[in-house]
Amino acid sequence: MFRTRTPKAAAALLIVLAAALGACLLTPGRFTSSLDLRRDGTFRFAYQGEIHMLALTKLAQMGSKPKVFEPDTCYNDEAKERPCTAEELADQKKAFEERLKQSGPKDKAEAEQMKALLGGIDPSNPQAAEEMAARLRRQAGWKSVVYKGDGLFVVDYAIAGRLDHDFVFPTVERLPLANAFVQVSRRNDGTVRIDAPGFSAQSGAGNPMGMALAGMAGAMSKAGKGGKDGADLPGNPFGPFEGTFTLTTDGAIIANNTDEGPQPGTTGPMLTWAVNPRNPAPTALVRLGN
Structure with a gap:
């Protein structure tokens, strides 16, 4: 039996890309970040450096359907490539034209979904990135937001307050799927748990960035693109x-996952994590109250 390649791999890739967009819209670049917790419940948090926004144009480049007919590869019974017959090419072209005819309404619906994910910002608008930057500048803590192009923002964020509620960074106005870099959760027993799921690419429960990257790498591998770890994907959206x-x-x-453990600092014990794709997400538990 002769076979032709089906678009299943490409379809799977699109599904994973969409999931990655929903789970991991923002990722860090090169940065320094700090959190200071005091026993009286006050805190200070800062983040200076780069933030990548998953570039929808890159998703389109990696997963878009061609507008011009391109024949699929044909295989023999031994799974080796062979020339397609005229009948097979005609069938492929007919199927392509049918898909193209039906893609108009579907593409429009997908564009509206993307717009909803971005809180009403149209990603096809050349001013979309600057509109997002302006939205961030309106929020407390964002001292500076500069768009550098290709989904890259350079930011200076600093905020202080009291931990009578949980704290999450970043939050973006009208962006429901902005994923957390850092989460600070206060418990009833006076302890505070610190998690930084956005500061790791390792897959695992509670780490959407790692799960999205792993899923994308697997899908790209099946589609014949990229390496096993996703590092050489064309236009790797995570950067x-x-x-x-x-x-x-x-x-x-009380607990932490640093290599060195608590070190003496000028204002009390200090923990430092080196953040990169190879290291696990930082986590710690601190007792503030009695």
Whole structure:
């Protein structure tokens, strides 16, 4: 039996790309970040450096359907490539024209879905990135937001407050799927749990960035694109990231996953994590109250 390649791999890739967009819209680049927790419940958080926004144009480049007919590869019973017959080419072209005819309404619906994910910002608008930057500048804490092109923002964020509620960074107005780089959760027993799922690419429960990257790498591998770890995907939407995350406190550090453990600092114990795709997401538990 002769076979032709079907678009299943490409379809699977599109599904994973869409999932990645929903789960991991923002990723860090090169940065420094710090969190200071005091026993009286006050805190200070800062993030200076790069933030990547998953570029929808790159998703389109990796997963878009061609507008011009391109024959699929034909195989023999031994799974080896062979020339397609005239009848097979005619069938492929007919199927392509049918898909193209039906794609108009579907493409429009997908564009509206993308717009909804971005809080009403149209990603096809050349001013979309600047509109997002302006939205961030309106929010408390965003001291500077500069768009550098290709989905890259350089930011200076700093905020202080009291932990009478949980804290998450970043949050973006009208962007429901903005994923967390850092989460600070206060418990009833006076302890505070710190998690930084956005500061790791390792897959695992609770880490949408790692799961999205792993899923994309697998889909791209099946589609014949990219390496096993996703690092050489054309236009890798996550980009390189590297930085440091430092926690200082005058409370008691109960648990953490740093290599060195608590180190003496000028204002109390200090934890420092080297952030890169190879290291696990930072996590710690600190007791502030009695």
